[in-house]
Amino acid sequence: MNEKPLRIGLVGYGLAGKVFHTPLYQAAGVELVAVASSDKNKVHADHPNVRVHATPAELFGDDEVELVVLASPSYTHAPLMLEALAAGKHVLSDKPFTSTVQEADEVIAAAEAAGRIATCYQNRRYDADFLTLRQLIDDGQLGEVVFYAAHFDRFKLLIQDRWQESEQPGVGIHYDLGAHIIDQALALFGMPDWVQGDVQKQREGSDIIDSFHLRMGLGRLRVELTAGMLVADNDLRYRVHGTRGSWIKHHLDPQEDQLRQLGMTPQDEGYGLEDESHFGILTQIDGDQSSRSKVPTLKGDWPAFYRELSVAIRQGNPPPVTALQARNTIAVIEAMLESSRTGRRIELP
Incomplete structure (x- = not known):
């Protein structure tokens, strides 16, 4: 079993990334290693040792990143998840998972083809x-x-x-x-x-x-x-x-x-x-x-989401929110x- 903390690359450092995600990481036993943001100084003010990439594509190419977390606008979730999966990353989108059921089905198919987890942050x-x-x-x-x-x-x-x-x-x-x-x-x-x-x-x-x-x-x-x-x-x-x-x-x-x-x-x-x-x-x-x-x-216990997701990625278990469950919310x-x-x-x- 991989004993190292799950290594996270975060896309976006606005309210969601700064408040609802990164403060949970230490308690969850995961590690933030990279952020994609246009405001490098804002990221380094809170996380001075984290790499800052100018674009999501650069972050997806970061070999150290295992899980991509999308704290980006809702309409970017589906295309960015597809891009991250194509780069071989596990991916977690903020809610909503996607804008349509059709997009959700495309993400699910891409995750299955890549052998990676796609999930939604339902804290x-x-x-x-x-x-x-x-x-x-x-x-x-x-x-x-x-x-x-x-x-x-x-x-x-x-x-x-x-x-x-x-x-x-x-x-x-x-x-x-x-x-x-x-x-x-x-x-x-x-x-x-x-x-x-x-x-x-x-x-x-x-x-x-x-x-x-x-x-x-x-x-x-x-x-x-x-x-x-x-x-x-x-x-x-x-x-x-x-x-x-x-x-x-x-x-x-x-x-x-x-x-x-x-x-x-x-x-x-x-x-x-x-x-x-x-x-x-x-x-x-x-x-x-x-x-x-x-x-x-x-x-x-919001950090529990990340703890359970880390175990799922390391051990091949289902994530705390499956892609199908995330899709069902969009269907409703x-x-x-x-x-x-x-x-x-x-x-x-």
């Missing part, structure tokens, strides 16, 4: 609240889940001059926050039987979809996912009802604020831990008796768009 599977919910479901404390609602809302009235607000393939809240909560739902329950959705441009002058409401069905389970940019009261995260009880959770996982606002690292005491006042409420039914209790939120997004356009419920194969 929200390692959110503190989502890990807690998975444990509640796995332990049977909710019984059979019959209703699942997840919200991922913001309040951003002003439109900023950045690629995330421009009309491009793979851009919009459905591909951004939506890709996370769709992936979480599919990770818990699998692909739905049908999808019904509504997408909007709610903010005046918005070029992108900035609100969506998605319903999915699987047997008697109903899933409801929403995200919007004009939600001032945006604390609600989950409402989950089952045959034995319900779990209601407010407040977002703390890791984003810890990394982005507080300057914490995963090595710091308290990283990934949620304040007790934010714990979710479990209501359980036993016969004709009901009980309500706070459920301590598990520790969030496309079905939601079709449903919103036609006003019909879309049956999935």
Whole structure:
């Protein structure tokens, strides 16, 4: 077995690369060896010993790089993944995996032909609240889940001059926050039987979809996912009802604020831990008796994604998010768009 840390080449050193990826590497036991960026000084201010390449193509030709991480605009993911795979690299794209299912299929075929892993960075599977919910479901404390609602809302009235607000393939809240909560739902329950959705441009002058409401069905389970940019009261995260009880959770996982606002690292005491006042409420039914209790939120662990991916690459195991799972998220997004356009419920194969 290769005992050396997995060696990473990062494409892009904006917010995603600087905040959501590189701070996790030490805790995950992986090593950043190269970055493709037009701002060499910005990279070296944080990582003075890392090689900086002027272009992604130069980074793909770096023999020391084993895994290429794409922290680049959404519409670049598919072409850059194909280029990285052709260079013999494993590749991890930020979400969304691709802009279309057709692109996802092309990436999957290229990865299989190259004998390399292609995966998508779904760090929200390692959110503190989502890990807690998975444990509640796995332990049977909710019984059979019959209703699942997840919200991922913001309040951003002003439109900023950045690629995330421009009309491009793979851009919009459905591909951004939506890709996370769709992936979480599919990770818990699998692909739905049908999808019904509504997408909007709610903010005046918005070029992108900035609100969506998605319903999915699987047997008697109903899933409801929403995200919007004009939600001032945006604390609600989950409402989950089952045959034995319900779990209601407010407040977002703390890791984003810890990394982005507080300057914490995963090595710091308290990283990934949620304040007790934010714990979710479990209501359980036993016969004709009901009980309500706070459920301590598990520790969030975004570095676990990289730890598991490193093991997958070294040992030939499936990655924490398979390319097929990443493709399925895009398939649901496309079905939601079709449903919103036609006003019909879309049956999935």
